Amino acid sequence: MQIGELSRRSGLSVDTLRYYEKVGLIEPPARDGGGRRDYDPDILRWIDFLGRLKATGMGIGERVRYAELRREGAGSLTERREILEAHRQAIAERIEALQQSLDLMDDKIDLYGRMERGEPVDPAFADCAGQERALT
Amino acid sequence: MQIGELSRRSGLSVDTLRYYEKVGLIEPPARDGGGRRDYDPDILRWIDFLGRLKATGMGIGERVRYAELRREGAGSLTERREILEAHRQAIAERIEALQQSLDLMDDKIDLYGRMERGEPVDPAFADCAGQERALT
DNA sequence: GTAGCGGCTGGAGCGCACTCCAGGTCAAGA
DNA sequence: TCTTGACCTGGAGTGCGCTCCAGCCGCTAC
Structure with a gap:
């Protein structure tokens, strides 16, 4: 999925998606032959959850922290639960x-x-x- | 009441109080002989209410609009109620x-x-x- | 082959809501 | 008298969370 389609499906602007990647909220996706971002559709669930955290008042710093823990995998379950x-x-x-x-x-x-x-x-x-x- | 005391009693910083005056959220108060702001204690009720509007997600623009209507007096009751x-x-x-x-x-x-x-x-x-x- | 479109990067700009600062005035206490 | 501290003004700076822009690349359709 290219960034334009993800933008339409997630409701975030293309710029916002690239910004989220830059600050570490979403993982840098694979690139296609032309160097374009090629997203796994699973990212939509994560983006939705990020939206929930945001809508409930969690700032970007804490969301980034959570995203880092998520990248670490199952070992960070306890810390994520505490957050x-x-x-x-x-x-x-x-x-x-x-x-x-x-x-x-x-x-x-x-x-x-x-x-x-x-x-x-x-x-x-x-x-x-x-x-x-x-x-x- | 001087600005320092109002700051302590309202929980807003001195800078914020002057900023609120500048943008029109609170009325310019009387000045004492030395040119210092001299607030009527009633302002505390208004500041508290402004805090409620803010805490419930009303942006500064709309709060300023509401403050303008309030200054207009009883004639703006209907519009204030609608807001x-x-x-x-x-x-x-x-x-x-x-x-x-x-x-x-x-x-x-x-x-x-x-x-x-x-x-x-x-x-x-x-x-x-x-x-x-x-x-x- | 060329026009159009979508995507790329790095970096500047923006709106909100303050917050801080320099350089000054003024009043009261030692 | 001198000092301290609260207050004054105008204007610059800050952090968040984007948003926009210039200048470029590459694929597809005509």
Whole structure:
């Protein structure tokens, strides 16, 4: 598979794929006769997983570290598991924090709705100029 | 309150506070006789709320837009509510995606644990070199 | 044979969100 | 009076994660 096709199938740009190779997130692939990158389709699974790690807030440095361990093979299983466990914990905390903020947004949206309809609101929670003081 | 104290109480650096003022996230405060910024303690509530918006993924451009509307006062309530509703939706989607990834991490952590203990794993889910293929 | 396309490399540039710095002012305490 | 420390401004620098570019090569189709 050439880089253009991998780009289409992975959703990453050609430039990003080459960048990922440069920084060590993906292995340098085989080259065809003309010196072009020729990827094994299995790389798609790895790229997807990298996308998950990224989407869940893992920075590029730690992703590179994980990729290095993966290259080392089965001997790095324990260390990889530990990284994933720490990351799992970080995700859980993020979800918790987001849930709290979601509730806050709901309260604030509700307050705004009541202010828009001219309903009385606890003056401790909003001043007349719309410079809301609470629920922040 | 001087900028140093606000920095300590808000958790933002002095530089960040001046930067936030420059880009329009916080209002230019009054100045004391010596030309130093003299903040109203109420600003802490606003800074906290800005922190929430940021922590939930709102970029600086949109935060600045929200801050502008807030300065306009009560007339911008509807537009602010609409922004918050859209943002609320984005947070809910983020939580959903994170929850899925969390489940994936759990599966993968479990798989690694079984591989470490030498337990048999479905060969479709892991190859011998530790180059796991599935759960990605 | 030549035009077009996709790919190659090395390196520069970019947007975000700060962070740091030089060179200065000002107020309060020893 | 002198020193210390907090604060001031404008502007440069940083790290992340790409993104773009110039200039080149090689395959395929016309």
